[in-house]
Amino acid sequence: MEDEQPRGIEMGLESFREMVEHLRAHAPNEACGILAGRDGRVVRVYPMTNVEPTPYSYFMDPKEQFTVMKEMRKEGLSLVGIYHSHPATTPYPSRKDRDLAFYPEAATVIVSFRDPGEPEARAYRIVEDRVTPIPLVVPGSPGRAGEKNEKLSAA
Amino acid sequence: MMISLNGQKETCDDGATIASLLQNRNIRPEMVSVEVNDTIVERGRYDQVRLEEGDSVELLYFMGGGA
Incomplete structure (x- = not known):
């Protein structure tokens, strides 16, 4: 079993804002995307199409998934995380999130917009x-950078 | 025979189908999308599509969930 001491995920402030703004733009429906990088550090955000757009579900377009995963491979990037929004609920993995978590090496990043x-x-x-909470580090963020599981102000 | 599987060279049985490839790797067909030579294959055809030497196969698990 991996991760006796779970590795966290690090994102630059610009990547973090890109992710949050992508998710916010699709509210009240859920939105989703892929975080690519190296050694747990995000270097690229891929906003993806939710082909099941409702306030309580997401499902990435498989065709886009193939395109992005191949591009990542070509650029030497790994799957660091998979992100999605919870428009009106807490940022904790739902039953469906857990059932469809097929990439244990990737972080599951959830952004809640209940506020x-x-x-x-x-x-x-x-x-x-x-489910194991891991640190989400956003250096230079207006939140508590460096601490685990940031709660950040709107970008 | 040799195929490329997610960018890695892999051996697979002559006459293998997508269904047998998944079965040999204990992958449930309903959990993945499969592309052969840049074309997505419908799940209902996994047992009909035979792989050939040099084919480029991509397997991806679904990414989904919900609140």
Whole structure:
């Protein structure tokens, strides 16, 4: 089993804002995307199309998924995280999030907009239905940078 | 025979289908999308599509969830 001491995920402030603004733009529906990088550090955000757009579900377009994963491979990037929004609920993985967590090596990043003025971002590892909170570090953020599971002001 | 699987060279049985490739790797077909030579294959055809030497196969698990 990996991660006795779970590795966190690090994103630059610009990438973090790109992710949050993409998710906010699709509210009240859920939105989703891929975080690519190296060694747990995000270097590229890929906003993806949610082909099941409702306030309580997301499903990435498989065709886009193929395109992005191949591009990442070509550029030497790994799958660091998969992000999505919870427009009106807490940023904790739902039953469906856990059932469809097929990439245990990737962080699950959830941004809650239940308080639209103060989106709350959290990161987890989900391995065989076990959910472990991990640090989400956004250096230079207006929140508590460097601490685990940032709660950040709206960008 | 040799195929490329997610960018890695892999051996697979002559006459293998997508269905047998998944089965040999204990992958549930309903959890993945499959592309062969840049064309997505419908799940209902996994047992009909035979792989050939040098084919480029991409397997991706679905990415989904919800609140």
